Amino acid sequence: MSNMTWRDGFRQFMTAYLSQTRMWPIGYIVESAYSPLRLEREISNRNWRDAFEDLLALHAGRDMIHPQIRKAEDDKAAEMGYRYTNDYIQTSNAIQRKIQHAQKTITEMRREFVEGGQTAWVAHLDEHVLPHMESDMESVIADAQTSKTIFEACRNMRATDLKRPGAWMISLITNGAAPGWSSLMGNQVDGPFMSFSKPEERETGISFSERELEDSLEGQEFRLGTAPPLPPRVVDQVTDGRFSSANNDVAVGLIRRYLPSASSILYQLASAQPVKLRDGSIGAEAHIVNYLADGQVEERKYLEEPGKVYEEVNNACQSMSRVRAEVVKHMYEPRENIPQGQETVDTVVQAASELNTLT
Numbered sequence: 001m002s003n004m005t006w007r008d009g010f011r012q013f014m015t016a017y018l019s020q021t022r023m024w025p026i027g028y029i030v031e032s033a034y035s036p037l038r039l040e041r042e043i044s045n046r047n048w049r050d051a052f053e054d055l056l057a058l059h060a061g062r063d064m065i066h067p068q069i070r071k072a073e074d075d076k077a078a079e080m081g082y083r084y085t086n087d088y089i090q091t092s093n094a095i096q097r098k099i100q101h102a103q104k105t106i107t108e109m110r111r112e113f114v115e116g117g118q119t120a121w122v123a124h125l126d127e128h129v130l131p132h133m134e135s136d137m138e139s140v141i142a143d144a145q146t147s148k149t150i151f152e153a154c155r156n157m158r159a160t161d162l163k164r165p166g167a168w169m170i171s172l173i174t175n176g177a178a179p180g181w182s183s184l185m186g187n188q189v190d191g192p193f194m195s196f197s198k199p200e201e202r203e204t205g206i207s208f209s210e211r212e213l214e215d216s217l218e219g220q221e222f223r224l225g226t227a228p229p230l231p232p233r234v235v236d237q238v239t240d241g242r243f244s245s246a247n248n249d250v251a252v253g254l255i256r257r258y259l260p261s262a263s264s265i266l267y268q269l270a271s272a273q274p275v276k277l278r279d280g281s282i283g284a285e286a287h288i289v290n291y292l293a294d295g296q297v298e299e300r301k302y303l304e305e306p307g308k309v310y311e312e313v314n315n316a317c318q319s320m321s322r323v324r325a326e327v328v329k330h331m332y333e334p335r336e337n338i339p340q341g342q343e344t345v346d347t348v349v350q351a352a353s354e355l356n357t358l359t
Contacts, residue, residue, distance in 0.1 A: 022204050025056055025178055026196045029169060030206065030213065037165050037217050049160045049168060056177035060274075062282045065175070069306055070158070076307030077159035080314060085148065092144035099137045106130060159310055165217060166194045166210040167313055174272050174302075174309045176284025182271035185313075187320040199271075264293040265319040268312070275303060288312045 004012070018027030029035045029052075036048035054064040106129055113121040163171060170185065172178045173196075184195040197205030208216075269289040277283045283304045290298040290312075302308045 018206070022198070022201060023206075025172070026169065026181060026206065030208075030216070035217075037168075041217065047158075047160070053160075053172060053175070053177050056172060057175075060177060060179050060282075062176060062274075062284070069304065070160075073159040073306040073310050076310050077157075077162055080311060081162075084318075089144050089148070092140050095140050096137060099133055099140070103130070103133050103137075106133065159306075163310075164210050165213050166192060166208075167317065169196065170194070170270050170313055171306070171309070174270050174284070174286035174288070174313075175306055176272045176274060176282075179272075179274065182269065185268045185270070185316060185320075187266065187323055192317060192320060263296075264323050265290050265316045266293055266323075267291040268316040270309075270313070277304070290316065 015031060017023065018031035020027065029037060032038070036052040039046075039048045050065070050070070057064055106125060110122060110125045110130075113119075113125070160168065160171075166185075170183045173181050173183050180198050180200060181196060182199055184197070186193045186195075191210045193207070193209045195205060195207040268291070270286065272284045272286045275283050275285045286302045286305070286309045288298075288300045288302070288309065292298065300312065302312075
């Protein structure tokens with residue numbers, strides 16, 4: 001009888017499963033010690049991602065990725081980085097103006113208290129209110145400066161280096177380097193959750209969160225599984241293009257109350273088809289499908305336009321980030337601020353927990 005623990009047995013099973021030919025190249029990227037995502041952590045002076053992507057393209061019967069295509073993606077990444085940074089700084093400036101207005105109001109109030117001899121109120125403002133406002137102002141200014149610093153550090157980085165590991169794996173699918181694969185990105189409280197599968201092979205695929213993948217690459221125990229991020233009925237309808245948010249009553253409840261916009265992206269499906277180009281070479285047409293909070297579906301196709309695909313995936317990640325922030329904010333709001341129909345904070349926390357479980 002084997003003395004192997006359940007954990008060791010599961011680890012052995014996952015290693016064998018991910019090493020199967022049918023799991024190439026997704027299983028190799030996640031599991032192998034020679035995965036470009038691991039090699040870049042050990043030997044950082046080479047672009048392992050681009051080299052691996054070129055090898056996959058050749059293996060799929062395509063040419064290596066043309067430098068102009070990569071440059072177009074890099075330009076889009078720089079443009080989006082500038083836009084995000086500028087938006088963040090504009091928001092920071094607006095917050096600073098609000099704090100300054102509040103400081104002015106409190107200072108005027110303090111003057112009136114001094115004139116009225118209300119020393120207790122003066123002491124309270126001096127000890128508790130004004131110092132906190134000053135601290136908040138310093139934090140906002142520091143965050144804005146950090147944002148500028150990060151932008152300056154990243155502006156000359158290539159798009160492939162700016163992608164988180166899971167997002168980079170999605171780009172392998174959309175550029176045609178992983179034929180037969182599709183990805184479904186959803187949301188969890190701690191970040192994006194992804195399911196990679198082969199629609200033609202129902203039992204082939206793996207799901208994990210971006211955070212789980214990054215932890216695994218850093219040497220932590222492999223905690224991933226093959227279960228999809230959504231109930232099977234919803235997965236089937238998403239992959240068949242018949243998605244309806246009504247399949248998830250809990251999600252719909254949160255959508256109606258808390259999501260920043262009815263156009264918030266709940267899930268994003270990505271795939272690609274090989275296409276013969278005018279010069280006779282084989283290219284890839286990326287197919288992006290966004291499933292929105294209001295039940296609408298957006299479908300877009302891009303032929304050899306990785307910059308636009310990069311923007312689509314990043315926009316989905318940003319939308320999901322805003323959703324997470326909004327849900328978390330309402331989880332901790334005082335009872336009187338909970339929207340009508342929500343009787344207790346516990347109800348909100350439970351709903352968010354169920355949403356995390358389903359997605």
